[in-house]
Amino acid sequence: MSQNTTQMANAIRALAMDAVQAANSGHPGAPMGMAECAVALWGGVLKHNPADPQWSNRDRFVLSNGHGSMLIYALLHLTGYALTIDDLKAFRQLHSKTPGHPEVDVTPGVETTTGPLGQGIANAVGMALAEKLLAKEFNREGHAVVDHHTHVFLGDGCMMEGISHEACALAGAWGLNKLIAVYDDNGISIDGQVAPWYVDDVTKRFESYGWNVIGPIDGHDVKAVSAALAQAKASSAKPTLIRAKTVIGQGSPNRAGTAKAHGEALGPDEIKLTREALGWAHEPFVIPAEVYAAWDAKAAGAKAQSAWQQGFEAYAKAHPELAAEYQRRMAGELPQNYAKLVADVLQDTAAKAETVATRKASQLALEAFTAALPELLGGSADLTGSNLTNTKSATALRFDDAGTPNGGRHINYGVREFGMAAIMNGVALHGGFIPYGGTFLTFSDYSRNAIRMAALMKRRVVHVFTHDSIGLGEDGPTHQSIEHTASLRLIPHLDVWRPADTAETAMAWAAAIARQDGPSALMLSRQNLPYAPKADLGAIARGAYVLAEPSEVGLKKAKAVILATGSEVQWALHAQKLLAEEGIGVRVVSMPSTSVFDRQDKDYKKDVLPKKLPRIAIEAGVTDGWWKYGCDAVIGIDRYGESAPGNVLFKHFGFTAENVVATVKAVLKKHK
Numbered sequence: 001m002s003q004n005t006t007q008m009a010n011a012i013r014a015l016a017m018d019a020v021q022a023a024n025s026g027h028p029g030a031p032m033g034m035a036e037c038a039v040a041l042w043g044g045v046l047k048h049n050p051a052d053p054q055w056s057n058r059d060r061f062v063l064s065n066g067h068g069s070m071l072i073y074a075l076l077h078l079t080g081y082a083l084t085i086d087d088l089k090a091f092r093q094l095h096s097k098t099p100g101h102p103e104v105d106v107t108p109g110v111e112t113t114t115g116p117l118g119q120g121i122a123n124a125v126g127m128a129l130a131e132k133l134l135a136k137e138f139n140r141e142g143h144a145v146v147d148h149h150t151h152v153f154l155g156d157g158c159m160m161e162g163i164s165h166e167a168c169a170l171a172g173a174w175g176l177n178k179l180i181a182v183y184d185d186n187g188i189s190i191d192g193q194v195a196p197w198y199v200d201d202v203t204k205r206f207e208s209y210g211w212n213v214i215g216p217i218d219g220h221d222v223k224a225v226s227a228a229l230a231q232a233k234a235s236s237a238k239p240t241l242i243r244a245k246t247v248i249g250q251g252s253p254n255r256a257g258t259a260k261a262h263g264e265a266l267g268p269d270e271i272k273l274t275r276e277a278l279g280w281a282h283e284p285f286v287i288p289a290e291v292y293a294a295w296d297a298k299a300a301g302a303k304a305q306s307a308w309q310q311g312f313e314a315y316a317k318a319h320p321e322l323a324a325e326y327q328r329r330m331a332g333e334l335p336q337n338y339a340k341l342v343a344d345v346l347q348d349t350a351a352k353a354e355t356v357a358t359r360k361a362s363q364l365a366l367e368a369f370t371a372a373l374p375e376l377l378g379g380s381a382d383l384t385g386s387n388l389t390n391t392k393s394a395t396a397l398r399f400d401d402a403g404t405p406n407g408g409r410h411i412n413y414g415v416r417e418f419g420m421a422a423i424m425n426g427v428a429l430h431g432g433f434i435p436y437g438g439t440f441l442t443f444s445d446y447s448r449n450a451i452r453m454a455a456l457m458k459r460r461v462v463h464v465f466t467h468d469s470i471g472l473g474e475d476g477p478t479h480q481s482i483e484h485t486a487s488l489r490l491i492p493h494l495d496v497w498r499p500a501d502t503a504e505t506a507m508a509w510a511a512a513i514a515r516q517d518g519p520s521a522l523m524l525s526r527q528n529l530p531y532a533p534k535a536d537l538g539a540i541a542r543g544a545y546v547l548a549e550p551s552e553v554g555l556k557k558a559k560a561v562i563l564a565t566g567s568e569v570q571w572a573l574h575a576q577k578l579l580a581e582e583g584i585g586v587r588v589v590s591m592p593s594t595s596v597f598d599r600q601d602k603d604y605k606k607d608v609l610p611k612k613l614p615r616i617a618i619e620a621g622v623t624d625g626w627w628k629y630g631c632d633a634v635i636g637i638d639r640y641g642e643s644a645p646g647n648v649l650f651k652h653f654g655f656t657a658e659n660v661v662a663t664v665k666a667v668l669k670k671h672k
Contacts, residue, residue, distance in 0.1 A: 004294055005222045008043060009035035010278045011078060011291045013251050016070040017274060018284040019091035019098070021265045026092060026100065029248040029261035030068025033219070034153060034184050037244050040225035041151060041182070042075050042297070045233075049301030050080035053109045056330045056431065057308050059148045060111050060127045064120025065155035065184065066101040067263065073098050076109040078287070078295035083108060085285050104429065104457050112429050113457050116449055118161030119422045121181060124152040125167045126426020126435075128179035128239070133377070133397075134432045136405045138326050143315040145308075145326065149233065152181040156194050159183065159202065163450075166419025171239045172210030175403025179239035180232040182225070185216060186248040192259045202243060212240040219244030237403040251278045329375050329432045332460070332516055341372050342510040346537045349502040353531040358524040358566070359466040361505035363388035369509060370394040370409065376513070377433040379411030380464075381420050386526075387438030387466050417443045421450035421463070428459040434513060438464035440472075441481040441523055444488060454519040455493040461519040462512045468498065468523040469620035470653060471567055476643030485523050486625045495595045498523040498619075500569035501531045504592045507540040511596070525567050527646050532569060532590070543596030544608055550585030553577055558587040560664050561609060563617040563629065565591050572618055574657035579664060586664060587613070594625070614667045620655055632667045635660060 012035040020026035047059040063072045070091065077083045083097055090096035097107050101115030111127070114120040128150040135146040158164050171179055183202065187194050203213045212235050214228045225244060232240035249261025252274045266274065275281070282288065316323035328335070335341075345368045349361075356364070370376045371393040378394050380387045390396070390410045397408035413420040417439045424435035444451065444465055454461045470480045489496045497508035497520060505524070512520035532547055539545035547569070550558050553576055564572040572588045579586055589608055591597055597605070609615065609629065616633045617626040623636035637653050650656065 005036070005039050005043070007291050008039045008294050009222070010251070010280050011287050011295070012038055012071065012074045013278060014275070014280050014282065015074040015077070015088060015285070015287070017266050017271050019070050019073070019088050021268070021271060022089055022284070023092040024265050026070060026265065027067040027263045028070065028266055029188070029263070030065055030155060030184060031071035031074065032252065032261070033186055033246040033248045033250050034068065034071055035250065036220045036222050037153065037182050037184070037225050037246070038071060038075055040222045040229060042079060043295070045226070045229050046151065047148060047304055048297065049305045050109070050298050051302060052305060053081065055305050057146065057148050060124070060150040060430065062112055062120045062124040062127070062150070062152045063102055063114055064124070064152050064158045065117065066114030066120060069098070069100065069102050071153070072102055072110065073107065076107065078292065079297040081109045089285055112426070113453060116453065117157040118163040119450060119453060121152050121154050121158055122163050122167035122419055122422035122450075123426035123429060124150050124179060124181070125171045125176065126423040127430040128171065128176040129174060129423065130427045130430035130432055131178060132174070132176060132403070133405055136407060138322055140315070140319055140322070143311065143318065145312050145315050149178045149180060152179070153184060154181055155184040156187065156189055156198060159200070160198055163418045163422060166416035167423055168206065168211070169209045170413065170416065170419060170423065173399070175210070175237045175399050176239045177235045177237050177403055180229065180242070181240070182242045182244055184219070184246055185243050186246045188248045188257070188259055188262060190259060190262055206241045210238060212238045213243065214240060215243035216245045217243065219246035220250060237401070253277050332431060334514060335372070338514070341368070345369070345506045345510070346503055349506050350534070350537060352502070353533070354502050355528050355530045356502065357526055357528050358499050358501070358505045359386070359388050359526060361499070361502040362464060362509065362522060362524050363391065364502065365506040365509045366394070367391045369513060373434070373513070374409075375432065375434050377409050377411070377427060377435045378437065379413050379420060379435070380438040381413045381417045381443070382415045383439055384410070384412065386440070387464055389436065389438040389464055411437070413437065417446035418450060421447035422453070424461045425450055425454050425457070425459060428454070428461050429457070434460055434462070436462035436464055438466060440467045440479060441465035441484050442467070442479050444484050444521075451488070451494065451519065451521070452491055455491050458493060458517045459519060460516055463519065463521040464524065465521060466524045467526045468566065469525070470637065470641045470649045471525055471527045471620065471646040473646035473649065474643055477640040480641035481621065482637055482640055483622045485619070486622045488521055489594055489625055493518045495520040495593060496523065497521065497593045498566040499592045500564070500566055500590055501529055503531070503534060503537055504540050504590065507537070508592060511541060523566065527567065529567055530570055532573060540592060541596070542600055542604065543593040543598070544589055544591035546587060546608060547590040548573060548576055548588040550580070550587065553580035553585070555580055555583070555585035558585045558613060559668060560614045560616060561587045561589055562660065562664065563589050563591055563615060563626070563631070565619050568618040568620055568655060571655060571657045571660055575660035575664065578657055578661050584664070584668070614671050616660070616664055616667055618655070618660060620650070620653070632670070633663050635663055
């Protein structure tokens with residue numbers, strides 16, 4: 001390669017080893033090994049504008065092997081993003097723009113938070129899917145307003161993770177030809193040479209998925225990588241994997257090609273030797289002006305965006321309504337009539353007062369929302385008929401042999417819960433869609449880390465979890481969610497909803513769709529639940545509200561509060577009536593979302609849960625989370641379930657109005 005590209009690659013190596021050494025923590029091996037691959041991609045192929053990291057038609061770049069974060073930080077700094085040399089010097093320090101693993105919204109130019117291996121490539125699949133679907137929806141003859149690629153760097157660890165199989169198989173099935181992955185094929189992981197435990201034939205594996213596979217090529221030959229990227233961009237119907245054979249820690253005389261280069265600072269002596277070996281005669285964090293000039297992408301980025309903007313203005317003149325809709329969608333804004341839509345849906349549910357399973361209530365709400373909101377992109381992990389995530393307006397998404405989508409908005413993900421969740425994260429990160437996907441609640445364990453990543457990244461993703469408790473019945477304890485709702489409530493910034501009827505389910509959907517700063521999870525029943533009349537439908541949005549006062553059963557004063565969620569609300573209401581017959585008044589509080597209720601002001605919380613009244617909670621799950629509400633008793637289940645009809649199990653485990661009555665009486669007796 002030319003002296004120019006040599007110096008460009010060595011600038012990455014120098015910054016990586018200097019930043020890791022300054023922090024005495026990090027992973028220099030991947031940035032040093034992938035430096036030439038980075039030069040080939042970022043040195044002219046990648047379409048981006050450092051001055052506007054949010055330009056909608058930019059290429060997306062994902063560093064799936066996120067431990068090599070100094071690679072992307074070096075690239076962002078060198079190409080002209082708002083990431084200074086001082087930011088690089090603060091690598092891995094508190095509140096810096098250069099955390100240990102790349103974080104979206106922290107570092108300008110970072111598209112997704114990566115670190116848990118395999119999820120980056122899955123996010124990229126979601127981004128590429130969003131691009132393809134938006135292009136189908138918005139592009140018109142002579143106006144390609146959506147036309148960009150998604151590029152990924154990934155390593156052996158990503159390849160080993162099972163999620164890479166799930167996501168990459170779908171990428172092939174969908175013909176995501178604008179997805180290009182560069183595999184850092186260096187054969188090293190933390191434990192050493194991977195050959196004893198990683199012997200996959202990667203080429204055959206990806207070819208079987210329906211990918212193009214290029215290579216192996218010399219990953220340290222910029223021309224070879226550039227040629228492979230050009231070949232990949234010419235693909236018309238398949239995603240492409242480029243196998244780049246590299247040496248981890250390339251340039252380090254004693255660490256290159258060894259596990260020692262992976263995850264620890266090289267040390268002052270080895271850095272000195274590396275500088276000599278590379279011919280890099282510059283002090284730490286010093287980059288020559290000519291190298292900065294070679295990397296600078298600001299002018300090219302501004303030109304590319306300006307050309308696109310001119311094209312978009314012509315598009316807006318020819319198709320003004322489409323242009324306005326595209327801008328709304330990419331901004332993540334809901335239509336101006338959204339509040340009225342929600343009000344209408346809620347009024348409709350109250351008027352009909354249907355007794356249905358909340359999974360069916362979810363589908364009824366979705367019928368209205370998907371018809372009005374084309375950005376809703378649904379799916380299920382092979383449980384469509386059980387999750388009921390499909391609607392009349394969100395038909396099945398299919399692709400023809402050329403990879404052209406049919407305009408459908410419901411995805412059959414197959415039995416790939418983790419892949420589905422991480423792909424949805426990628427769709428949300430790209431913009432233009434609000435993704436939702438369904439599976440049984442017990443299988444949320446499979447997708448949990450992607451749910452956590454959505455919460456960490458504060459992205460609007462909706463998880464539909466049906467068959468939410470022992471109520472699913474005969475499938476038994478393997479499928480009965482005992483700890484899952486409580487466990488998901490522990491994830492910071494995840495809103496968890498467990499609605500009790502059609503109105504609460506509709507409000508849960510309305511809130512999840514409107515929430516722009518984080519994901520939501522809906523826990524839905526298999527069994528039918530009765531509608532509970534409400535004085536104020538809007539109160540549902542506060543997470544908990546007074547559903548029934550003693551006055552509604554002929555008494556003046558409450559002696560206790562019964563808290564309940566989901567299917568257990570019906571027993572709380574029944575118990576209220578039975579207690580009234582004995583002259584005992586109780587308030588029934590429905591709490592469909594502890595997450596949302598916990599964010600309410602103190603006065604509202606006191607109004608709903610007066611301190612002077614004893615509290616009894618009911619939920620068909622583990623009891624631990626309810627004690628924080630000052631409960632005197634919790635009717636729950638702290639063991640695994642059984643295989644039997646749902647109604648038999650509820651009675652067996654004490655979820656009856658009679659047991660609630662007995663529990664309330666016992667609590668009141670203690671308070672005398």
